[in-house]
Amino acid sequence: MNIHEYQAKQIFQKYGVPTPKGIMVESVDAAVEAAKELGGPIWVVKAQIHAGGRGLGGGVKLAKSLDEVRELADEILGMTLVTHQTDAAGKLVQKLYIEDGADIKDEFYLSVVLDRKLEMPLIMASTEGGMNIEDVAENTPEKIITIPVDPAIGFQGFHGRELAFGLGITDKAEQKNIIQFAQKLFKLYMENDAEMIEINPLVRTGSGEFLALDGKMGFDNSALGRQPEIAAMRDLSEEDPDEVEAAKYGLSYVALDGEIGCMVNGAGLAMGTMDTINYMGGTPANFLDVGGSANAETVAKGFEIILKNPNVKAIFVNIFGGIVRCDRIANGIIEATKITDVNVPVIVRLDGTNAPEASEILNKANIANLIVADDLGDGAAKSVAAAKQA
Amino acid sequence: MSILVNKDTKVIVQGFTGKEGSFHAEQCIDYGTNIVGGVTPNKGGQTHLGKPVFNTVSDAVKTTGATVSMIFVPPAFVGDAVMEAAEAGIELAVIITEGAPVKDMQMAKAHAVKHGMKTLGPNCPGIITAEECKIGIMPGMIFKKGNVGLISKSGTLTYEGTNQVVKAGYGITTAVGIGGDPIIGLSYNQLLPMFEADPDTECIVMIGEIGGDLEIQAAKLIKEQITKPVVAFIAGQTAPKGKTMGHAGAIVSGSAGTAKEKMDALEAVGVKVVVSPAEIGKAVKELLG
Numbered sequence: 001m002n003i004h005e006y007q008a009k010q011i012f013q014k015y016g017v018p019t020p021k022g023i024m025v026e027s028v029d030a031a032v033e034a035a036k037e038l039g040g041p042i043w044v045v046k047a048q049i050h051a052g053g054r055g056l057g058g059g060v061k062l063a064k065s066l067d068e069v070r071e072l073a074d075e076i077l078g079m080t081l082v083t084h085q086t087d088a089a090g091k092l093v094q095k096l097y098i099e100d101g102a103d104i105k106d107e108f109y110l111s112v113v114l115d116r117k118l119e120m121p122l123i124m125a126s127t128e129g130g131m132n133i134e135d136v137a138e139n140t141p142e143k144i145i146t147i148p149v150d151p152a153i154g155f156q157g158f159h160g161r162e163l164a165f166g167l168g169i170t171d172k173a174e175q176k177n178i179i180q181f182a183q184k185l186f187k188l189y190m191e192n193d194a195e196m197i198e199i200n201p202l203v204r205t206g207s208g209e210f211l212a213l214d215g216k217m218g219f220d221n222s223a224l225g226r227q228p229e230i231a232a233m234r235d236l237s238e239e240d241p242d243e244v245e246a247a248k249y250g251l252s253y254v255a256l257d258g259e260i261g262c263m264v265n266g267a268g269l270a271m272g273t274m275d276t277i278n279y280m281g282g283t284p285a286n287f288l289d290v291g292g293s294a295n296a297e298t299v300a301k302g303f304e305i306i307l308k309n310p311n312v313k314a315i316f317v318n319i320f321g322g323i324v325r326c327d328r329i330a331n332g333i334i335e336a337t338k339i340t341d342v343n344v345p346v347i348v349r350l351d352g353t354n355a356p357e358a359s360e361i362l363n364k365a366n367i368a369n370l371i372v373a374d375d376l377g378d379g380a381a382k383s384v385a386a387a388k389q390a
Numbered sequence: 391m392s393i394l395v396n397k398d399t400k401v402i403v404q405g406f407t408g409k410e411g412s413f414h415a416e417q418c419i420d421y422g423t424n425i426v427g428g429v430t431p432n433k434g435g436q437t438h439l440g441k442p443v444f445n446t447v448s449d450a451v452k453t454t455g456a457t458v459s460m461i462f463v464p465p466a467f468v469g470d471a472v473m474e475a476a477e478a479g480i481e482l483a484v485i486i487t488e489g490a491p492v493k494d495m496q497m498a499k500a501h502a503v504k505h506g507m508k509t510l511g512p513n514c515p516g517i518i519t520a521e522e523c524k525i526g527i528m529p530g531m532i533f534k535k536g537n538v539g540l541i542s543k544s545g546t547l548t549y550e551g552t553n554q555v556v557k558a559g560y561g562i563t564t565a566v567g568i569g570g571d572p573i574i575g576l577s578y579n580q581l582l583p584m585f586e587a588d589p590d591t592e593c594i595v596m597i598g599e600i601g602g603d604l605e606i607q608a609a610k611l612i613k614e615q616i617t618k619p620v621v622a623f624i625a626g627q628t629a630p631k632g633k634t635m636g637h638a639g640a641i642v643s644g645s646a647g648t649a650k651e652k653m654d655a656l657e658a659v660g661v662k663v664v665v666s667p668a669e670i671g672k673a674v675k676e677l678l679g
Contacts, residue, residue, distance in 0.1 A: 085632075114492060114496075114572060114573075116572050116573070116602045116603075117602075117603065119496055119499060119500070119573050120496055120500075150500075151493070151496055151497060151500075152497070152500060190493065193491055193492075193493055195492070220491055220492045220493065222465060222489045222490060222491045222492065223491035223492070223493065225465075225466065226466065226491070252635075252636045254630070254633050254635065256628070256630065264546075265546055266544055266545050266546025266547070266636075267544060267570060267599075267635055267636025267637045267640060268542070268543060268544020268545065268546055268547035268570065268597065268599055268625050268636075268637070269544060269546035269547050269550055269625075269667070270635070270636060271544075271599060271600070271625035271626040271628075271629055271635055271636075271640070272544075272547055272550065272623070272625045272666070272667040274626075274627075274628040274629070275625060275626070275627045275628050275649075275665065275666055275667075276666040276667065276668050277628075278627065278628045279665050279666045280666075284628055287629070287635055287636070289636040320546045320549045320550050320553070321529065322515065322527060322528055322529045322545060322546065322549055351553065352529050352532065352549060352553075353529045375668065376550065376666075376667060376668040377666070377668030377669075380666070380668065
């Protein structure tokens with residue numbers, strides 16, 4: 001789960017990680033009030049969406065007067081921002097963060113991520129602040145320093161020294177500032193079950209302080225149960241409504257831009273099914289994993305969500321029953337045809353636990369539009385053919 | 391022969407009396423797995439599914455001599471359960487539970503390594519040595535005995551791959567589900583050499599997916615150490631970037647972890663890479679003749 005910049009900064013402030021002062025607002029008038037409260041003389045008006053690259057997209061602008069704050073708030077609020085991290089449709093800006101302008105001497109990059117190879121958190125830092133870090137990694141990898149931190153020992157002094165010297169910070173007071181900054185950041189990373197924190201840029205001010213000018217955080221979904229404060233920061237308007245709806249029923253759904261709807265059990269087989277459709281010359285319309293406890297209701301819901309997509313010309317139901325019993329899926333398909341108007345061909349392949357019972361159930365039900373497939377390859381081929389005929 | 395587990399392996403179940411634990415332990419017993427007991431705190435001394443229940447893993451190990459634990463405890467308690475197993479002297483923990491916090495797994499895996507305990511999973515279907523020992527949740531009846539070893543991140547692709555191997559006229563020595571979480575236990579690089587050393591395994595099927603670089607590491611190891619033919623499928627060629635595809639670890643970050651880079655790396659070291667899981671059976675047949 002990702003959160004907004006203003007929320008990340010609330011967490012930073014709670015842990016004593018320095019940030020400029022700021023206020024989140026949802027209207028133009030409130031933006032001006034916030035600017036008055038902050039005092040100025042310079043403010044930054046920042047669009048709050050869950051995507052990077054806001055500045056380049058025109059969602060972050062500097063204001064030198066209250067009138068300018070009003071003007072910019074009016075311009076940015078309600079605009080649709082398209083950045084390299086959004087899709088082509090972009091994201092609607094519904095919230096702004098009005099922030100004090102900072103006295104910037106220079107800019108750095110700092111992040112904490114999970115290193116899957118080392119199986120521990122990794123601090124990444126660079127003197128190339130404000131740039132796209134993937135470009136830095138590609139063009140000048142020597143400018144990125146990486147410091148793994150074993151959670152069993154936590155953030156030690158030597159980690160801090162590696163960071164400070166690695167960034168070429170020679171002033172002793174500044175070294176102390178950056179080390180404390182990183183230490184607090186690591187603490188909040190661990191205590192909140194964060195998956196990643198990225199501060200780009202991290203700025204050094206004229207007086208040698210370090211400030212998080214931006215803040216991006218993502219969290220481990222599996223840990224949200226024990227992080228109620230973080231879970232409460234979820235902004236559903238930033239997420240795909242169909243994915244959110246699917247998740248309520250234990251379905252994992254991701255929309256794609258093809259023509260063949262997929263309903264599969266297991267994430268691996270769901271991806272494998274998409275790949276097979278592609279290999280056979282078709283295009284998958286979605287990823288959908290019905291999970292381990294699929295029943296008539298969840299399957300019906302799956303159909304409903306798939307059919308919301310007007311591009312869908314056929315649906316391929318591909319189930320290999322292990323925990324999920326095929327007879328349950330068969331009942332789900334029958335139930336779904338009663339609840340939802342399934343107006344496209346449905347290709348069904350059921351294999352594994354209780355597959356013979358499932359075939360019997362489907363045959364007895366005698367549903368129009370239903371095509372039975374023998375195996376994965378056969379099912380994908382029949383789906384591609386059905387979509388082409390439609 | 392087989393790898394890691396066989397008909398003599400003594401297995402306990404952590405989370406034995408829970409709904410999932412009970413259901414699957416019973417299926418394992420029916421399959422022939424030598425389940426010697428289970429652990430549920432405060433139920434020590436009771437009998438469940440005809441086997442003794444213990445309060446702690448330590449008690450269970452001392453009394454039964456179990457070397458493997460199958461873990462079904464709820465996600466929030468997985469880290470604790472794994473560390474308990476490690477300290478009690480369990481040699482292999484098979485973690486079935488889905489949704490364990492990543493931070494807990496970092497700590498638990500590091501602790502397991504320190505105590506010399508191997509782990510599988512979390513969020514995996516388990517491990518099965520065909521017609522001898524099933525430790526997990528897979529449909530046992532599809533696993534016919536044979537000469538193909540299988541390693542997979544995905545549960546249902548384990549079944550799909552196995553089914554095709556069997557339909558092609560072959561069978562399985564051992565099939566191992568390693569799970570699709572960001573932090574997992576045994577992976578390709580520990581399991582491939584075990585299959586290489588197993589005299590009954592003549593061909594290895596490895597099934598991977600987008601995210602991380604375990605398959606790239608495997609390609610390096612295959613080049614240096616594996617002489618047996620390998621078939622590979624990598625799921626997620628059509629997955630969009632930056633989206634988690636069901637498994638917590640299945641995500642293409644930036645340009646890293648794509649199916650294509652993994653397929654290319656494996657192909658370059660002589661692995662027979664198939665573009666659809668529907669081709670696994672055919673590929674095995676080609677290699678084994």
